[in-house]
Amino acid sequence: MTLRLNIRVLVCAVVMLCAPVAQADTPVTVFAAASLKTALDDIAEDWQGNVTLSYAGSGAIARQVAQSAPADLVILANPQWMVWLQDQGIVNPDETRMILGNTLVVIAPAGHDPIAADQPGVLLKTLNGGRLATGQTDSVPAGIYARAWLETAGLWPELSAHLAEAENVRAALAYVARQEAPLGIVYASDAIAEPAVSVVYNVPSDQHPHIRYAAAPLTTEGAAFLDFLDTATARSVFAANGFVPLDPS
Known part of the structure; x- marks a missing residue:
């Protein structure tokens, strides 16, 4: 009986040790x-x-x-x-x-000076014929938040025809990092992840829905x-x- 009991205890111990491994391997x-x-x-x-x-x-x-x-x-x-x-x-x-949570920022290729992006005409002038990269403004959250800010700041009418709308925010980030777009609106976390861009403006959090x-x-x-x-x-x-x-x- 003692031998059988010891075997059962050993089997139970092995099962208990293996259970977390099996769960972790799922x-x-x-x-x-x-x-x-x-x-x-x-x-x-x-x-x-x-x-x-x-x-x-x-x-x-x-x-x-x-x-x-x-x-x-x-x-x-x-x-x-x-x-x-x-x-x-x-x-x-x-x-x-x-x-x-997260915040919105305006980015440019690394080394660009800060800009007063909330002032009429500043973004358009800085684009200099290029496009403002962001996510798709009807489906990608970063693009939806970007549009909300531009509308709140009264900038949407002058910029809506100058957007490069990407399938996701990382694609918009890449446009600016590769200098295919002079400016972009992305999350602060995206700017941290990409050394080839600089933050040129921090969007006030009260000018768009909470992210x-x-x-x-x-x-x-x-x-x-x-x-x-x-x-x-x-x-x-x-x-x-x-x-x-x-x-x-």
Whole structure:
């Protein structure tokens, strides 16, 4: 009896030791807003398991998930797209969290002096015939926020015909980094991630809707990774990359 008991104890111990490994080895697929790439790539290296990160504009992600794309966790840069997924019955409102904040900036190729971008004619003059890069103003959150600011500042009428609207904010960032566009409107976190650009104007946060990143798990694996994003390690990475970690809500 003693030998059998010892064997059972040994088997239970082995199972308990192996359980976390099996859980960590379960693949996790995260669909995330393009602006999160630098930070999430760093954070994923500390995740004890297999994680696949797929980045795109939030509108594109929402439509992909609505068409049954295999995501375990969805992180969008505009809560309205998450509400749309909730209305489709795809994500649970009770499991949705606002995890991060951000701010808007105007950027130029590295070394450019600051400009008074809120003054009429300044952006147009600085463009000098070029285009102002940002996300698509009807679907990409960065573009939606950029348009909101331009409208609030009274600059939309003079600039609406001079935009280079990209499929996501990182594409808009690349236009300026490659000097294909003289100016761009992106998130502060994007400017930090790209040494080939300089911030020439910080957009006042009261001149556009609050920038919030909404996250929602679709599986238990996604929920585990979302919990990991709220750890001190992950929050410090987000902060170092220009995001504002929010208390879980």
